[in-house]
Amino acid sequence: MDVRSILNDLSLSAVVAGFVAVLIGFASSVAIVFQAAQAAGASEHIIVSWIMVLGIGMGATCFFLSLWYKAPVITAWSTPGAALLATSLVNVSYPEAIGVFMFAGLLACLVGMSGLFDRLMNWVPLPIACAMLAGVLFQFGLSIFTSMTEDAFMVATMLLVYLFAKVFLPRYAILLVLMAGVVCVLGRAEQAIFSMIPVQFGHLVWVHPEWNLSALIGVGIPLFIVTMTSQNIPGVAVMRGSGYKTPVSPLISWTGLASVVLAPAGGFAFNLAAITAAICSGNECHRDPKKRYIAGLSAGVFYLFAGFAGVSVVALFAVFPxxxxxxxxxxxLLGTIGMNLKTAMLEDSTREAALVTFLVTVSGVSFAGIASAFWGILFGVICLLVSKLKWSRTR
Incomplete structure (x- = not known):
């Protein structure tokens, strides 16, 4: 590790991007993880173990993969996977659930080691991948304005701060937006709830897996499919859309291996992040793409803190509205959405296929339990192939 090089590349905007990624990653979906753990029959101590091991796993993979590849490699727990588990583990014992997690992680590891996923992503044209990513992120862009119905003053203040910061202090725009939101929260009467946050650390609870064939097939394989299609494909699209040529297969292998190793403590599924990765790979993070890996290191450190802090950090994140x-x-994500829409619609030959990809992804349709991101790419590629066939016949 070249510490001097890291210090030279260090920037406040990249560190803040990593922190925002962790904040959003935890606060936006930790409740779903609780539901999945409860569905698996986890006790309160085991639920804390889940949060701890997920933070440790994401922290380690973010930090070391970003450092090794000098790119913002952001990992996350599988939020769609957690939602799947919350409805699928009702008749599965907790040790059998651990076996399911390890099985799904092993499948991901094998797919990565085989190089199959890397070859698959090379078949997807960049405009199609960008259209899919824009569709995934589209709802987050809309959430700026839909959240105004809940708190118009705070959201409008954050948006105005962003607009002015983009003009005068573009590198620190997101930091200023975060500060504006925190000030709004602190300025209200409910700030007293901060004093109720417990200051304590949990401990990891390791459980030996049990193997139930029906659970492995009925839950393990869907968990693997959902994680690959809903998380890893958009995650790769983020990296490709931001210009990073990091080899995909090793990343899939390492996240799959992390799932296998940490599953006994509750690490149900690790994968490449999409939403939080977009935050760490855009221009707002750093103008120089070669220095954005600092955001990955930052996210790794903050994830590790979040994991070790356990209950305290989860309670802190729960305070933010x-x-x-x-x-x-x-x-x-505004800049990332705009950039991907521009790339997707730039070429006449791929515009219609990219539009189909975007619309299918935004629609949220799900067939056979597989999320719309996968179907958006599939429909878009089919549309592109047909259009090329038509073009070749007219020549």
């Missing part, structure tokens, strides 16, 4: 988190995420 949902409207603030939604507005912060949407504002942080």
């Amino acid at each position: 949902a409207s603030m988190v939604a507005a912060l995420a949407g504002i942080a």
Whole structure:
């Protein structure tokens, strides 16, 4: 590790991008993780173990992968996977659930080691990938304005701060937006709830897996599919859309291996992030793409703190209003949404296919339990192939 090089590349905007990614990653979906853990029959101590091991796993993979590849490699827990588990583990014992997590992680590891996922992503044209990503992020952009119905003053203040900051202090725009949101929260009577946050650390609870064939097939395979299609594909699209040529297969292998190793303590599924990765790979993070890996290191450190702090950090994130988190995420992603829409619609030959991809993804349709991001790419590629066939016949 070249510490001097890291210090030279260090920037406040990149560190803040990493912090915002962790804040949004935890605050936006930690409740779903609680539901999944409860569905698995986890006790209160085991639920704390889940939060701790997820933070540790994401922190370690973010930090070391970003450092190794000198790119903002952001990992996350599988939020769609957690939603799937919350409805699928009712008749599965907790040790059997651990076996399911390890099985799904092993499948991801094998797919990564085989190089199959890397080859698959090379078949997806960049405009299609960008259109899919824009569709995934579109709802977050809308959330800036839908959250105004809950708290018009705070969201409008954050948006105005962003607009002025983009003119006068563009590198620190998201930091100023975050500060504006925190000031709004602190300026209200409910700030007293900060004093109720417990200051304590949990501990990891390791449980040996049990193997139930029906659970492995009925829950493990869907968990693997949902994680790959809903998380890893958009995650790769973020990296490609931002110009990073980091090899995909090793990243999939490492996140799959992390799932296998940490599953006994509650690490149900690790994968490449999409939403939070977009925050750490855009121009708002740093103008120089070669220095944005600092955001990955920053996210890794903050994830580790969040994991070790356990209950205290989760309670802290719960204090921030949902409207603030939604507005912060949407504002942080405005530039990325615009950039991907521009790339998707730039070429006449791929515009219609990209539009189909975008619309299918935004629609949220789900077939066979597989999320719209996958179907958006599939429909877009089919549309592109047909249009090329038509073009070749007219020549």
